[in-house]
Amino acid sequence: MANDRDVLPDNVKPTNYSISLFDLKPAEPWTYQGQVEIDLQVNKPTKSVTLNTHHLNLHSASITVESGKHGSSVKSNDISFDKKNQRCTISFDQELPQSKKATLSIAFDGTMNNHMAGFYRSKYKPPVEPAKGVAKDKDSHYMFSTQFESSDARRAFPCFDEPNLKATFDFEIEIPDDLSALSNMPEKETRKSKKDGHKIVSFDKSPVMSTYLLAWAFGDFEYVEDFTRRKYHGKALPVRVYTTRGLKDQGKLALESAHQIVDYFSEIFRIDYPLPKVDLLAVHEFSHGAMENWGLITYRTTAVLFDEYASDQKYRNRVVYVVAHELAHQWFGNLVTMDWWNELWLNEGFATWVGWYAVDYLHPDWNVWGQWVTEGMQTAFQLDSLRTSHPIEVPVRNALEVDQIFDHISYLKGSSVIRMLSSQLGVETFLKGVSDYLKAHQYGNAKTEDLWTALSKASGQDVTTFMDSWIRKIGFPVVTVAEEPGQISVKQSRFLSAGEVKPEEDETVWWIPMGLKTGPEATDAQREALTVKEDTYRDIDTTFYKLNTNQTGFYRTNLPPQRLIELSKSLDKLSVTDKIGLVGDAGAMAIAGHGTTTGLLSFLEAFPAEGNYLVWSEVLSSLGKVRRTFSSDEQVSEGLRQYALKLTTAAVEKIGWRFQPNDDYLTGQLRALLLSSAGLSGHKATVDEAQKRFQAFIDGDKTAIHPSLRSAVFKIAVKNGGKDAYKAVQHEYLNTTSVDGKEITLQSMGQVQTPELAREYLDWGFANVATQDLHSVGISLSNNGKTRETVWQYTKENWPMIRERMGGNMVVLDRFLKMCLQKFSSFELEKDIESFFKDKDNEGYDRGLAVVSDTIKGNAKYRERDMEVVREWLQARGYMK
Template sequence: MASDRDVLPDTVKPTNYNLKIFDIENGGSYNYHGCVMISLDLKKDTKEVVLNANQLEIKESSISVDGAEHRSATDSSLDSKKNRLTISFDSTLPAGKKAVLKVKFMGTINQLMAGFYRSRYKPTVPAAKSIARDEEYHYMFSTQFESCDARRAFPCFDEPNLKASFDFSIEIPEDQVALSNMPEKDVQPGKKEGTKKVSFEQTPIMSTYLLAWAVGDFEYIEGFTKRKYNGKPLPVRVYTTRGLKQNGQYALEHAPAVIDYFSEIFKIDYPLPKADLLAVHEFSHGAMENWGLVTYRATAVLFDEESSDQKYKNRIAYVVAHELAHQWFGNLVTMDWWSELWLNEGFATWVGWLATDHLHPDWDIWGQFVSESSSTAFGLDSIRNSHPIEVAVKDALEVDQIFDAISYLKGSSVIRMLSSHLGVETFLQGVSEYLKEHAYGNATTTDLWKALAKVSGLPVDELMDPWIRKIGFPVITVAEEPGQITIQQKRFLLTGDAKPEEDETTWWIPLRLQNGEKSESAALTTKEDTIRDVDDSFYKINKDTAGFFRTNYPPARLAKLGAARAKLSVADKVGLVGDAAALATSGDGTTAGFLALIEGFQDEASYHVWSQALAGLANIRQTFSEFEDISKGLKELALKLVTPAAEKLGWKFAPNEDFLTGQLRALLIAAAGLAGHVDIMVESSRQFEDFTINEKKEAIHPSLRSAVFRISITAGTEEEYAEVKKEYLNSASIDGKELALTCMGRVQTEDLGKDFLDFLFSDKVAVQDLHYGSSSLAGNAKMKRLQWEWIKANWEDKVYPRLSGNMVLLERYLRTALNKFASNEVQDDIEKFFEGKNCEGFDRGLGVAAGMNRSGAKYKERDVELVREWLGAHGYL
């Protein structure tokens, strides 16, 4: 037991759970009863058993040792703060014996999207008679146990390295369906009339957080793998509530192929006899990798060819792959403790994109990865309030806040960097060795490095240690001399002011130098070095942006690379633009250099490059939004930049048009319309009126709804806002609610802004979606300030009560609401407001907002006159 962890006593070890759930109330209190019999190995003499429980009522407890008659507990006490249940007995339980602990309990099916909970939805077809319902909604029941919420559903040893097998049964109405990790074993009549008891096959040994079950009016579509597992194809099903199963077809086209792909590259067959994917109507995360029963937010697994935005195809393909990767990396082999969460999430993110690239080579996945995953990780890791990839977690209850861009996206970015250096085949061979050695057990980061070192012959631990255990990442600054360059590494901060004590790390940096027509694989292992024989006509560091670092070129070289971008891959171009934007913010580069670079991108054809360029420009517009003349000039620049490409693509989607062309069209139409392109605004208004007033749902292509809604609300009045609100309330489209909320925050008046915030916190909006609304206010400085004032006024009555039941949701909302103010005044006010309040569970999110706001304020103060000067000199003012 690690001394730096607050964990359960090591006096006993669970080996099996026999868990029965019964007497579920389908309404009213939503209580249920349960009985769990836990087989234990007694490791030390003890008179008590300590395990985890949270918000459960313990009815009675007893224990038997070596098959003797059960003896009742003399006492049981629950420490609600630590979620520890202590069960005491009148005589010693002797070490070396086997015991069975029996606990009868009662719990509640909550609405917190944690533990055993209920999700509301509006039925589209007649439902089973027994379904829980109220006047407006029907309900399904499911579980979400990661990281520490199995204890909300039943008493258990809720730590990742206390693995055991599970036998599970549940009593449900006869006309409903029950699902769990394993296939059904048996169905018998229940104790109550009209019920049935569904029992499931025993699971392999696994962590408590991976146990899952669900109950509802479910139906499914089924497919099979091409490979055979234990002599036959593996059944793969997508489950939904009744009336939606046809929308699981796209996910079903991917899941069997992904399972086969991972079985091949890991050289280990998928370990379970079935693979189920379940759409859950209310879900705090994107998906959860429960072994054999993966649960998903609806928009991450369901797609309607007639009404869904095409961008969700990309999301579904990736999320399905990410969660199925966990069936091996996370489920078969689990991190030893939550401090190594990145082992699960960083790897699943990288290999999820690897599988997506395998199935969709035309999507240019690694350009997207740099534009989205690496870019987001860079943003969070470039503030002082970041944290190392492997971060100390003393108490498991702290872990939710590190399910963030560092664990997922920086983790996956450094894995991509290492795999590029070792070679993907060599890397995957090491992963296979790691999985085989630790199958059905737990492992550490060091264990993975050992396996990779064995197959590569390189000191992987030594190379990667700073990347995993140190905070931040480097920027390489390039100085040129004829025929050679000098490169220097230092820690990159958005504020551009790393102190000596913050810059003590020397990273191993694989340079992947493109030198003329040659590619070279040198590495920087010191603070400074010189590279000779460099082709002055063309060179680029960090080929394909495979390394997790920024590169700061001299201004003339940056301009030359922009002019020579035909020689660069999409990932290279995305990295070049992203670096220039970040270096402008930090002061290592210049805003003028970034604006001049993207000004030459009018003829760019890549969606991912455009996405990165417009994101960089949007950040500048947001930073300087309080200056009316600069805002006007940047809007003119945006309009000039996107007009040729937007007009060339037009509004119409051609039959069999490739995916990325469609995504680029949506991006450019939105950008042009919001920048004031008259013809696009007029056409947008026409389509919006047809769609809303005339109720012609075919008037707007599904992939252009977001663009048309945003343009219409931004340029419109209360009428346009009201129509999009109506769309949120009544949309039959799977993605309709998410899309509407991301547009409604484009309102321009204080009255509509207040109405939107009141609406967001009404019972009409699911709490899982609040952050979509919050982030949609980010583009308008006035609306962001309004939201902050609203939060202060409504913190005690609305914000905290609505979200504090699930701190993941509260922290996510505050990260989006309080971020990117570019104002020390507002940040001072935020800190003053939260001073003295209990911020446990969202303090890290406040720290991230502080870092972003302080760096933005410094950037604004430093560059305001320089930006104004550049815009004037280039005819935009």
């Protein structure tokens, strides 16, 4: 694998960076000056040093090489740039001898850009009077921070920007006297600058770490603080949540979670948290959800801030999980780092699983594994059921390719197979193996097989044999079941949402834990894992059985049609996760042609009395996919609306609008979900009440809508209230002080019902909405059958503007295209998209376009196959006139 990598030359290796940034311009042109001294080990004689730079100007470079008792300093006679590969080569007119210590000094300047990558600026509107030193323009104030993963440290300073070229870091920065600076380590000292009104803040030397984990930030910060309850080197560690001035109280939920999770992970990993402090920073503009910089974790505001009185309760869940995920990385990713980007899943898959594990520890009443199955696993299935998917461990030749694999395969499929393996080994044994792995490789780099070795030793089982096909092969299996009296036959094959798997695509034999329940009491029936293509399991009570108990296995089941009917009569014997899995599998089988949409719709008719939010979430998600696919036919679309209305009416009338003091988290979320679904399906009483509350809200009564019902009410109001309601929600976007208000209003405005209003929304969005949130504009319109095609037409007509606006950060552009274009079900539209991008430079989002193409083709095939069958079923059941 290493030979396939396009990496920096190995003639030198960094050991320490001393970085100094000064003369920062807090307005156009937003530049700064920098000096970096890199201590190097010269591995062999050389006349040049090659390292990474991107959008930097290098003014001068020199190197001092220690040789014996003396050192010699040599100035560079040439600095050349390879812009495509983001490298520069610093050449010298004499050969540098092999040496354990050399110091490369580089003077440079860079830009605090607005692309949410490298060292960048974030604009915001302060809720209170800010400090005088805050950068501002006529519209906004600014804070400054970094985002270096995967390969953007090179945008901030010249460096050896590869994960296995670890080093220590010393950092200092010159900032205005009344602002605060943060970095990975605690502040070492503050001294007065020669520049009037400024100071220089320096920080302690970091541990050995990868460049992508270095971080710094400065701005008008304040914080809330708590301390770990465990002692580390004899004292409790400070844990702080930093925000810009006026927002710190919204960091209390994250703070309460963070100090407990640091202690919990220290306990279960059997390694104490290794740094002297834990800082969490809310960043106003952020391309990702959060970033695990060691000791200074940065977050999108909605992933770390929460207002107990004004936030939608769903953000409580999000904040606790994202805090846990990033803290998991402090060990798994930071202390031990993947050797190369092909093993990104080692970081992300594990952090996702153990993040939810920690949330379950803190909030067992949330049933997070039910949430995981309906959100995480189903999303992973969706991407991995495409021909354009990729293995969990995917070859990455150049670090510039890696951003496109920060996707649902690395995160969600990766964590799904971790969950499957931990269930097989037992969680305690699994975590013991993880601890051994971390201890063996701490402060270094490791490969997937290193984890398997540790887990095999801890468990006494051959983990490599279990997991190799899951990690290195593309796709996942469907287990097709055939019944005979007293036994079932099972067959595994690769699952593709488009169906029609070719023989050459179906050569993998997965290790599949059966997880079988059977009999009147649904008792566990231990069976060996399926490790061949076909097998038979005997002594099965076929009056009731369920494969893949609690959905711990990452595979779909294709049951005989009659079995699905029988299971719909026995829902009381099924766990929440089992119900979710059956609904998800039934929907997937319909799409692939292994089952039917009518079978799915008949199965869903068993759920109106269901009382669990997570099950309803999967029911309505599966139904939503059907409604989107067939939305182009007005008659069928209306029939499915009537079906959705009937499905939800009893449940929404039972749960009502009022939040009771003893309502738990899941009950509140169920109320919001059912009101939204029923209202958008046209349930008259819900629509009338939503419009009444909306009018009171915009007339000034902010208590008229519960914070967790804003999304439902705003969407229903925009759908039914036309331009006036759309404008009122737009006004709320511009004036909201709620941390989640912008996300909620953007999603709601997409319920406009005409192409004209959709176009107006897109124009307004690209003129007024932060780049990080533009995908919310496109997605909300793409989910709407009345406006879906408008998004594509607008994209074509305005491509140069969109490319320019988002192209500074390909993660943002790739996400926009994938999420906005894959909802179509038309072969013609797929061809139009392919034709439009055919002559474009698609580097950075080509994988995304392939996913779009594959998804639309599958949707179109599904629509053509089942349209008339669905029409007949709806007519026969009285849903259509």
